[in-house]
Amino acid sequence: MSLWVDKHRPTSLSKLDFHKAQAKRLKNLVQQGDFPHLLVFGPSGAGKKTRVLCLLRELYGAGVERLRMENTSFTTPSNKKVELMIISSNYHMEVNPSDVNIYDRVVVQELLKTVAQTHQFDATGQREFKVIVVTSADQLTKDAQHALRRTMEKYMATCRLILVANSASKVIAPIRSRCLGVRVPAPTIEEIAAIVTGVGKKESTLVPPELAKRIAESSNRNLRLALLSLQAARVQQYPFTPDQSVPSQDWLTYLRETANMIVKEQSPQMLFQVRERLYELLTRGVPPGLIFKGLRVLVRNCYDAQLKMEVVERASMLDHRLQQGSKAIFHLEAFVAQFMSLYRRFMSKKIEML
Amino acid sequence: MQSFLKTGKLGPQEKPATSGSSQKKKTSVCTPWVEKYRPRTVNDVVEQGDVVEVLRQCLGGADLPNLLFYGPPGTGKTSTILAAARQLFGDIYKDRILELNASDERGIQVIRDKVKKFSQLTASSMRPDGRPCPPFKIVVLDEADSMTHAAQAALRRTMEKESKSTRFCLICNYVSRIIQPLTSRCTKFRFKALGEEKILERLQLICKEEGVNCSEEVLQLLVQTSEGDLRRAITCLQSCAKLVDKGTTVCPTDVLEVTGVVPEQWLEELVTVCRADDYARLESFVERLSCEAYAVSQLMDQLLKMIISAENISDRQKAVICEKIALCQWRVSDGASEYLELLDLGCAMAKALRS
Numbered sequence A: 001m002s003l004w005v006d007k008h009r010p011t012s013l014s015k016l017d018f019h020k021a022q023a024k025r026l027k028n029l030v031q032q033g034d035f036p037h038l039l040v041f042g043p044s045g046a047g048k049k050t051r052v053l054c055l056l057r058e059l060y061g062a063g064v065e066r067l068r069m070e071n072t073s074f075t076t077p078s079n080k081k082v083e084l085m086i087i088s089s090n091y092h093m094e095v096n097p098s099d100v101n102i103y104d105r106v107v108v109q110e111l112l113k114t115v116a117q118t119h120q121f122d123a124t125g126q127r128e129f130k131v132i133v134v135t136s137a138d139q140l141t142k143d144a145q146h147a148l149r150r151t152m153e154k155y156m157a158t159c160r161l162i163l164v165a166n167s168a169s170k171v172i173a174p175i176r177s178r179c180l181g182v183r184v185p186a187p188t189i190e191e192i193a194a195i196v197t198g199v200g201k202k203e204s205t206l207v208p209p210e211l212a213k214r215i216a217e218s219s220n221r222n223l224r225l226a227l228l229s230l231q232a233a234r235v236q237q238y239p240f241t242p243d244q245s246v247p248s249q250d251w252l253t254y255l256r257e258t259a260n261m262i263v264k265e266q267s268p269q270m271l272f273q274v275r276e277r278l279y280e281l282l283t284r285g286v287p288p289g290l291i292f293k294g295l296r297v298l299v300r301n302c303y304d305a306q307l308k309m310e311v312v313e314r315a316s317m318l319d320h321r322l323q324q325g326s327k328a329i330f331h332l333e334a335f336v337a338q339f340m341s342l343y344r345r346f347m348s349k350k351i352e353m354l
Numbered sequence B: 001m002q003s004f005l006k007t008g009k010l011g012p013q014e015k016p017a018t019s020g021s022s023q024k025k026k027t028s029v030c031t032p033w034v035e036k037y038r039p040r041t042v043n044d045v046v047e048q049g050d051v052v053e054v055l056r057q058c059l060g061g062a063d064l065p066n067l068l069f070y071g072p073p074g075t076g077k078t079s080t081i082l083a084a085a086r087q088l089f090g091d092i093y094k095d096r097i098l099e100l101n102a103s104d105e106r107g108i109q110v111i112r113d114k115v116k117k118f119s120q121l122t123a124s125s126m127r128p129d130g131r132p133c134p135p136f137k138i139v140v141l142d143e144a145d146s147m148t149h150a151a152q153a154a155l156r157r158t159m160e161k162e163s164k165s166t167r168f169c170l171i172c173n174y175v176s177r178i179i180q181p182l183t184s185r186c187t188k189f190r191f192k193a194l195g196e197e198k199i200l201e202r203l204q205l206i207c208k209e210e211g212v213n214c215s216e217e218v219l220q221l222l223v224q225t226s227e228g229d230l231r232r233a234i235t236c237l238q239s240c241a242k243l244v245d246k247g248t249t250v251c252p253t254d255v256l257e258v259t260g261v262v263p264e265q266w267l268e269e270l271v272t273v274c275r276a277d278d279y280a281r282l283e284s285f286v287e288r289l290s291c292e293a294y295a296v297s298q299l300m301d302q303l304l305k306m307i308i309s310a311e312n313i314s315d316r317q318k319a320v321i322c323e324k325i326a327l328c329q330w331r332v333s334d335g336a337s338e339y340l341e342l343l344d345l346g347c348a349m350a351k352a353l354r355s
């Protein structure tokens, strides 16, 4: 069974369901046969990738959809071999160099240079340049980003980069200065609800308006999530009822339970139990940044403005440290411990006052 | 990947990857304007008077010191040295220049081998065709801020020993990333962010050459949003010109979208929400703002300006808020979550504005 998210992905710029004005402008851009390097940024599930694929299709025609996957190996200066999956068509290739962590610079150096130096001459009058799509560009190390700078200028005639990122702030200024920024905001609740209904129709599934709206709301304006939960709901129970529960992702439920445990009891034993659960989440591949963001529901359980502020302050400080360190669990656990201590102190003061 | 490279339609009859002049002509049809209007000669360089003067003297036969260029992106550092080198060496340019940038391997080993070997080559004061040229080679280390300190240290000896026949030109954004022994061996030139007047002139020139119809207002906006980065201004101009429908002129909202500037109303709302001092409201506002995907670093830059010039905020409050902005800005650039930083900043602002 194929996923509805992938199956009903629009394939041309004119068929995109939201940010239509931007799609129109992108169409104008490629119609003249050329475009600058692009930096496409927006929250996850906002349809950045879809937009990029539509753009490529507009540029090269259906050929870009014939994809190959290859494992390519790179050799680091210290003679270590790293492997990376590369998806490519005749016209473009897609890489996620941050998959190889700190060796991403090697990938960027080697890959871009080989591609960029291979001139493309096309008898059929196709484009003179190839496109390299770099996903998670904001996850690239600073070294790798620096390695892109001059390459981007030098080989401009033969190669264009499309950098896809969640946030533009994490891309260094010299790179931003070399790209046209394309901001892709998350679709609104209404837009998502409409798309959910539309996809339902294509799968001959009738979605009651109330349910569509609730699916959209619980997705946090993440279209991919919304479509995934639509499909999950369909498996759970069909025909739909308007008040049917919206399936949420397992890990979110798990995290919410964890947060409840923290609020219920603050003790070393509890901290120990919570750590086990955090480990569980990490080993299942949930990104630590998301866990941090999820744990902020703890803040909602604080009754006091001052306390809330302090908790937010700790969270943002520890989240920053987490980005710099290599062991996520330390910082997550530190946050939980600090929360427990702050919360407990506040509560006991409250009780004293009564 | 192999097939991707192979299907580069590089048929057997075609030339190998070395670029000849015929190819240049072909690709020039779609050269981006930043490249098309890259200064060809030292005189083309806008602003940056000091460097231009030194290089001009050198073109007139004077000796060239080791150079260190530093300054923000898009101010002409790379362009200047490349243009000067082209003028100095003409067609033997390729033999006399070793350009290494951050995309090249530049560890200690490379410095010891490649750079050293190149530095030791002799350079005559005559071109093959008999015309005179300076008796040295230039090693350009572009984007030197990304070189490790160890590699920089390895450069010291070479720089000193081969000073007779080799000049070095180091280029970086932050001079503080270059070790002191190197900076002291170079003449330093700071590349200023370009003045608004100069950028405007350049944009007007390009508009005329390319036949773009742009109102004065739009150009002004491009100039202001570029913050002295000419490359950014030119890229934005070209993007604006290409993104709009044929036949229509570029309007100010197009510019704002292309340059990624956060609309004022978001900033004002942020301050209002902070003043309301209601955590739930702040959280939902930050959530909404995050969904819009504006670059938080850009937002904080704008917020900083707004806070500094606000009249209904006391100096004390301003100090507290600005310090927090600095902290959050730094964390964001380090890769911390934009959402949490914004929330933290919001909380701190609410607290500062409360009193």
Ligand SMILES: Nc1ncnc2c1ncn2[C@@H]1O[C@H](COP(=O)(O)OP(=O)(O)OP(=O)(O)O)[C@@H](O)[C@H]1O
Pocket (backbone or CB within 6 Å): A149, A174, A177, B033, B034, B035, B037, B038, B039, B044, B045, B046, B047, B048, B071, B072, B073, B074, B075, B076, B077, B078, B079, B080, B172, B173, B230, B231, B232, B234
């Ligand atoms: N002073 C200038 N005079 C003329 N054009 C300039 C100047 N500064 C920048 N430009 C324009 O911007 C483009 C980029 O300039 P350049 O590559 O020299 O920037 P840079 O200082 O090396 O930036 P970075 O630090 O990002 O490498 C040039 O192609 C040119 O079009």
Ligand SMILES: [Mg+2]
Pocket (backbone or CB within 6 Å): B077, B078, B079, B142, B143
């Ligand atoms: Mg440069």
